[in-house]
Amino acid sequence: MDVSHIIDPLNDAQRQAVTAPAGPALVLAGAGSGKTRVLTHRIGWLVQAEGCSPQEVLAVTFTNKAAREMRGRIEELLQLPTSGMWIGTFHGLCHRLLRMHFEDAGLPQSFEIIDSDDQYRLIRRILNELDLDEAYWPPRQMQWMINQHKEEARRASQLPAGEDYQQQTLYRVYVSYEETCQRLGLVDFAEILLRTLELFRNNQFVRETWQKRFRHVLVDEFQDTNTIQYQWLRLLTADNQFLFAVGDDDQSIYGWRGAKVENLLTFEKDFDGAQIIRLEQNYRSSGHILAAANAVIEKNDGRMGKELWTEAPDGQLIRLYGASNEIDEAQFVVSTIETWVQGGNRRDDVAILYRSNAQSRAFEEQLLSAGMPYRVYGGLRFFERAEIKDALAYMRLISNRESDPSFERIVNLPPRGIGTKTLEQVRDVSRSKQMSMWQSAKLVVSEEQLPARAAGALGRFIELIEEIAVEVDDQNLESITDQVLQMSGLLDHYKKDKSEKAQGRVENLEELVTAANNFVPAETDDEELDMLSLFLANAALEAGEGQAAEWEDCVQLMSLHTAKGLEFPLVFLCGLEEGLFPHQRSLEEAGRLEEERRLCYVGMTRAMEQLYLSYAEIRRLYGKDNYTQASRFLSEIPMEYIEEIRSSNLSRPLQRPRASYSSNADEGSQSRNGFQPGTQVNHAKFGEGMVVMIEGQGDHTRVQINFSEVGLKWILPAYAKLELI
DNA sequence: TGTTAATAAATTTTT
């Protein structure tokens, strides 16, 4: 077969990767080096040159978007449908396996996927049941720790024997959480993966079946795999080791979520005779931008080593803007975009990137007053919105009466006079009799253990659900959704409310009917399940950016994390200040600074033609003005790539922070007796404050501090004890 | 039981 269309468009390194002999291969694909192309062409090569059957290929990604894109591109390349191929996210594929092997995995057939919001609610309920005070045991933290363990494939039973009370309590909560999930047939995101891993570990037949089935396994964004995912991949490929992994250690920015770059670093060791192929030619950014990004990432230790190059011209210099404050910063960015648009360019091609979402506010205000359309990414997605989850809870309860999370969510929504006391009783029965909330509620009503009012309300709720279920039986998904919204009273509930928020909710609910109407189960879905169940499972696994309306030509605002994988001709990387980027909380933990630096690298390499960097000397955060110091990352970019722009509305001359261009700032605070502008200190008499300015050396050092209580003061640290916070 | 005022907390988020 002629495979020229597969290999001709590739450069040497790409071709080497695509045509690599069967066996373990690791492709280190730098930013903009054609990573997706290599993956899709590799699959094309396997099918059309190596004669693989599409059935034998499994390709796994992290996001639904990436999976969809890969599928589309393969179809385009091969001019063949890809229905036989297993292409999907880790969670999607594992979910499919669990549905097929639910019994072997120890799950009920109707197991339900809960998202992190459901998980949070459940953990709060458990803390409550265990009589643990939420003030001492913050549910968020408990949730985080449980997930942390799960991501390391550690069950509660495998937790290190806890000496201290903290450990023991976490253990109790984790055990109870596991029991509850098992009893209710609930599966959280990490559980989807962990169950599948355990299924493969413990069940030889299942393991071998799938090992034989998938001759070739391909993984995207390999640097983002966590412990479970890696172990599963190793099991899946154990007999032939045909794992084709593509990733970039320099773009590992999800370590805080359990992703292990180590998986990439030890690939060679774990997979015998692994081929390592580097894709270093960048097709995205102009020369100066790439050189600057390279210079920054070079400061990291323990890299696999890779230096991007480009044939593109040097292009423009990177512009650095020192703003007086965040408003000035935003004004500068917006007026620069206005010039860009006046030059006949698209707003779509512009991205404003920042470290934390809160920074978007200042930009939004300026964009709004300039009348420039924009879109902010991040925040709640469609299926994560409260009102949508409410509606889905009704649908879920109708599909499965035993779904406790759904019951809890909507039993009193809209308000129908079922309060905490009533619910407490139902929960008690549920706990003692090991029954679902639904069963318990029925029991409580029939045994007349409640005051008449409450009993009536609860009874009416039970009837309502039954009524909807009867009404909706045999109907299609769209009318089920519609009926649920009407009969539950949810829609009326929000319609009555005239506030702007409620208006939006009504619109979202109406949108849900449309989404139900447009829903088409993937060909890969289980035929056993009815449409409603498929729809509900899909809603949990794909929170849905998908059905978002077409957007007009508008400026894109997003966090650096969100920007990974995207590219824009014009990029603004904003808020380059110590404490913000790198973020304060990442300075406190070892290893996190390097991840911040990778984040910076990711941000810079998003830019194709022009890159603007900016920082503000004063930034208002949480309602307080803070003096800032320019980010150390700025000092890591060689001056030759930078052109500095001075603020026109700066009342005083631009004060460039001292450490800005000295390269010693690596571990931060050793310079001047440990003080730097921005350092938080505690003074015995004046309380807490922030260092604003430092003068002199050694014992003569004077430090100006802005105390939150008494304002600006000069302090001589040699005499007055200052405690660093 | 449902609404309102006080109070604490506040990166990043593919599923």
Next chain:
DNA sequence: TTTATTAACA
């Protein structure tokens, strides 16, 4: 500053 959650009230 904004947001979420809780405690106190009508």
